[in-house]
Amino acid sequence: MMEPTIQQLFDLTGKVALITGGSGYLGQSLSNALAEAGASIVIASRVRERGRQVASKLPSPAGARHFGVQLDQLDDESLNTGFDEAVAAAGQVDILINNGQQGHALDLTNVTVEAFNQDLKNASGYFFLARRFRDHIVDRKAAGAVVMIGSMYGVVGSYPDAYEDVCTASPVQYHALKGGIIQMTRHLACYWAKDHVRVNCLSPGPFPSEKAPQEMVERLKQKNPMRRMGEPHELKGALLLLASDAGNYITGQNLLVDGGWTAW
Ligand SMILES: NC(=O)c1ccc[n+]([C@@H]2O[C@H](COP(=O)([O-])OP(=O)(O)OC[C@H]3O[C@@H](n4cnc5c(N)ncnc54)[C@H](OP(=O)(O)O)[C@@H]3O)[C@@H](O)[C@H]2O)c1
Structure with missing residues (x-):
């Protein structure tokens, strides 16, 4: 048997990818990556029209259609109707x-x-959407890939000096949430491997948008081994590895894309 080429392994032609928060700062680059690889994209947004707007701007090299749907991961009913x-x-x-x-x-x-518990609810949203997806894959006797977006702050504690006298610290509930999502990834990967559903986590390091306080960004740069922040497009390759057949033997992993932040 001829082994698949690297082009075939990364090709998403004929696949459909559903992404929550596809309208966001990183979500738009992540959506572009999947679309550029040939997939049909469904942008899930809390506001359907916003999802449709973002979908309408995505590239379509192989003629795939893109869609926008309404989905709020903090609302159980919306999560199911959105799927x-x-x-x-x-x-x-x-x-x-x-x-x-x-x-x-x-x-x-x-x-x-109340705020702490509401923020943790993002994790149950990730789980219940992933379970709907797993059931859908099993019903179709197909194979699927889940990528959870974690964070370096799910792996390491905060860097207090970056925030002091500038803004609020990285939220304690965010560390609990992202650490939980990384651990949940491992758990689901073990159970769903037999169902041909791979589950991985992609954890960005510091990717501040223009809205972030500049003084904080400067302090984060100084702490980072690469002395710079990540650009959203620098997540595209890692996402495609985990989402495509190129990652077919990878499950239960947390891939950090952080300029080396967690290496020291
Ligand atoms: N930027 C960073 O430095 C960084 C670092 C590490 C990890 N991350 C992670 O990367 C992911 C994207 O971050 P980002 O910086 O791109 O943030 P962002 O620009 O704020 O985008 C987040 C998106 O989440 C969607 N969203 C908000 N509430 C939702 C809900 N209840 N249900 C479903 N979707 C909801 C929003 O889309 P709608 O308004 O269209 O619903 C929004 O576009 C997040 O998981 C974040 O924790 C980011």
Whole structure:
């Protein structure tokens, strides 16, 4: 048997990828990566029209169609209707990117019980959407890939000096959330391997948008071995590895793309 070429392994032609938060700062580059590799993309947004707008701008090298659906991962009903809407629009889902994130800018000094628990709900959203996806793959006797978006802050503690006298610290509940998502990835990978569903986590390091306080960004740069911040497109290759057949023997892993932040 001829072994697959590298082009075939990374090719997503004929696949459908559902991504939450595809309208966001990193989500747009992640969506572009999947679309450029040939996939049909379903952008899930809390606002359907926003999802459709983003989908309409995605490239389509192999003629794939892109869609926008309404999905709020903090709302159990919306999570299910959103998944149904994606399947109805695109016919199937082969790849799930759990990337959406809704959180409070409150840190360990001022977070409330309600805010802490609501932020943790992003993890149950990631799980229940992944379980819908797993059931859909099993029903179709197909194979699928889930990529959870974690964070370097799910692996290491904060860097207090970056935030002091500038802004609130990285939220304590965010560290609990992302650490939990990375560990949940391993758990689901063990159970769903037999179902031909791979589950991996992609953990970005510092990728601040223009909205981030400049002083904080400068301090983060000084701490990073590469002395610079990540650009959203620098996640594209890692995402494609985990989402495509190029990663067929990879499951339960957390791939950090952080300029070396967690290496020291
Ligand atoms: N930027 C970084 O430095 C960095 C570092 C490490 C990890 N991350 C992770 O990377 C992911 C993307 O971050 P980002 O910087 O691109 O953030 P962002 O620009 O704020 O985008 C987040 C997206 O999540 C969606 N969202 C919000 N609440 C949601 C909900 N309840 N249900 C479903 N989707 C929801 C929003 O889309 P709609 O408004 O269209 O619903 C939004 O576009 C997040 O998981 C984040 O934790 C980011």
